[in-house]
Amino acid sequence: MHQILAIIKKDILQWMRRPLYFISSTLLAILIITCVGNTLTGSNSISFGLYDPEKLSQLARYLGESHRFQVHTYGDLNTAKKDLSDHKIVALANVSQDPLEDQVQIVTDGRNPMIDQQISAGILNVLTKKDKELNLPLQSVTLFPVTFSLRDYITPGLAAYLCYVLASMNLGFSWIYEWMEKTYRQIILAPNGLRAAIIAKTFTVTVEASIVLWLSLCLTAPVAGFTLGNNLLGLAGFTLLSMFCYTCVGLGAACLLKTIRIYTMTVSILGVALMFMSGVVIPTDAMPLWEQAGAKAFPMYYSADAFKGVMLGTPADYAHDALLLVCWACLGLATATILLTKRKATL
């Protein structure tokens, strides 16, 4: 026990002596939550042109009220089309001025399918909300009452992703740094040092990374406008559990990969893939079946599910999520213990 406490004390002391590292990892987390979150949520104030000189439609009002579009009205169609080709506007609604024709043509550049999709989604959103005013035979309703926005929905997935990123980074510094500096030998040459190191460092990395995530979420929530939910205890618990899982998995990976360069490269590439595969960005329901199976093979899926549950109140199988996270943690620890025991001098 004294050895575990000694290593924890030493690691915390080192962590506090690296304030730049703490600041940069917090900034990284804030950056991901705000920038990635905003990007995934979709743009606001998209520059949108409207040609309706006779004001036959009420599109200007409805599109403007949605805050998704910043409407520029044109008196001349050719000028509007020129601005579209010059990218001064992203799309153009050409309302037919023939009173016998009930037609609105949405014109886009055509060379950016992502923009086209954003425009379509935005317009559909406006139309389904304004169906009564516009007298449209198209409605959008939900089966369950929804109390959160798209921004709120994205954040728990990002939090799960950040658990992976922060745990991996902290682990890299905690373990691989010691290997590189050879100070690791001091610990394993002490009686029962290896066992104490595994326990102590797993604990410190879990706690350090969790503090960074909580701090980032608390600082960003009021600015970016997302909710942390009412279940703060659950949020804290699953943060710790997810961090613990990724710390153990990361330790196993570090023992396999050994050098900081290969470790960070592998962790980064894998992180990007997992981010898109695990329901962090796109719900797994919207993915092909094979991808859904792949998502459920990795722990990020379960931590994203748990985070959505505690932050949004959506149904989540907490016991199942926790079990899978613990299983992955055990797998990582077992791998690390075997490899560390075998390769003491070469690390």
Add this chain to the structure above:
Amino acid sequence: MSHVNSITVAERIADNRVEPTIKALALTKLFGERLSVDQLSFQVFPGELYALLGDNGAGKTTTINMLTTLLGPTSGRFTICGYDGLRQAEKAKSMFGVVSQDVAIYQELTAYENLNFIADLYGLPRRKAAPRINLLLDTAGLADRANDKVGDFSMGMQRKLSIAVAILPEPRVLFMDEPTVGLDPASRLQIWSTLKELRGQGVTILLTTHYLEEAELLADRIGIIRQGRLVIEGTIDELRHRIESIRGVSITLKGPVDPDDLQRRVARCTAVVNARSHFDPLRNTLSFMQPKDLPLTHLLDTTLQWLKQEKIPFSRFTTSEPSLEDIFLTIVEREDDIQISPGRNGAE
């Protein structure tokens, strides 16, 4: 070398009732197909400083790593203070400290914090740890830098601190892997002084080194390892006796010398052909060892006559006891030609 200590150690070695502190039995290490350590057997007795000499890649560090449980041997076994290094590794670890070749100190922590960490790691009670830490810092000459970050220390200071770290838990055995490499002469002298003190306190020390003067000055016994095998071991006197030579001869030549031409001329000298010669181009010195069966007067006559015949100008002609360097070079260069008397080594 402490004469009194040597006698005490020699007595211990001769006394079969004294159990060795370190006992290695046929230690072997294979890295894939490469044999790094080959059936290495030796013993180190209580209070002895045993120096393991060898070229780069001879297997010294691999041997230290096996004895300190960092590396598992392919075969063989070893004991530290009676504990089996393989089956009782954790108990064996509590008996020794290690000063490795690389300075393994936490750079962001202060000197005091580094030592305090080790004290906590080894479970030293606080009331005992604090005075011991202060004593070690004082002995290492780091008392006034106790609260400075180690990252700001010179290499010599870090090396002294790493020795303090290794001896903080008062180990009975100390493994030191080239502890003075890269240090200036003053720092090296300070560390030698510390090692002598430790040896005087009864700590058993196994030291690997490149520096022959270090081994000559400090070691009670020396083992020379080559290609993973212990080729010869003993005190310096024993080593001299075992290589069948009694005297080193050194001739400092004047002017530039063509080494190939010199070798051809050396072949014509009967005194030298019976002993292997060695030309050092840096010091412009030809040296060889006089075999035991050749009287000194005959050696002097023959050699001077040869120098005169070959018209080789020289500025200095000296005879001396074969140095450790002579012995080492003799062994590592041409082992086959060495007549090594069978001596007591660690093999059972």
